[in-house]
Amino acid sequence: MSLVELQDVTRSFPGPPEVQALKGVNFAVQEGEYVSVIGPSGSGKSTMLNLLGLLDRPSVGEYRLAGTSTGALNEDQRAAVRGRFIGFVFQAFHLMPRRSVLDNVLMPMQYSGVPREEREPRAREALERVGLGHRVDFRPGSLSGGERQRVAVARAVVSRPRLLLADEPTGNLDQATSAEVMSLFEELNADGLTLVVITHDDNVAARAHRRVRIADGRLSEVA
């Protein structure tokens, strides 16, 4: 069964002028796959990731997540599915600057049904896993870019999602640091997590097991 399935999905923004950011996209991702998405600026990559993450809805077409059609879900149901199934990593990290690293990783578990007493041990374990067990009490501002992104990855996986969506996760990182984040993604994928990663970086794209390209709102497989 596909974990993720877009069927004939179009997303238009009314404008004017109207923009069809995605045009009749068909895209299925099997559980355990690691897919990278490449394509020029403005081609529709983030639009697709927002749909996959239930942050946005198709204008036309259907999105099935884990076999369930998402079109009929209301906002609360979508938030619940998001909290349980999906983790996000963004280029700009989006950490809470006034909170500790530990608090940042604890935060999403408020919405994901993890029992209260399990939250802190899980957050610490996730931070150990990304190599930041010694930084739990730091504020994000005192960490390097690579460390901040590793906190963001810990936050994204602490609720044990089935799908990790990343939008230019290495866009703000130098080559050595992005290699660290890539290794982390590979470990997570080896443990069964499904990944969809948007990137402009061919080295990052090449690490995925499958590549797709979006050009002018249309998706195609890369051989």
Ligand SMILES: Nc1ncnc2c1ncn2[C@@H]1O[C@H](COP(=O)(O)OP(=O)(O)OP(=O)(O)O)[C@@H](O)[C@H]1O
């Ligand atoms: N909320 C919106 N309202 C109107 N147009 C939008 C909106 N979001 C995206 N678009 C348009 O849809 C198209 C695709 O945008 P999208 O953000 O998906 O591109 P992208 O491939 O992620 O680009 P980049 O690599 O620069 O991040 C662009 O033409 C953009 O202007």
Ligand SMILES: [Mg+2]
């Ligand atoms: Mg984008």
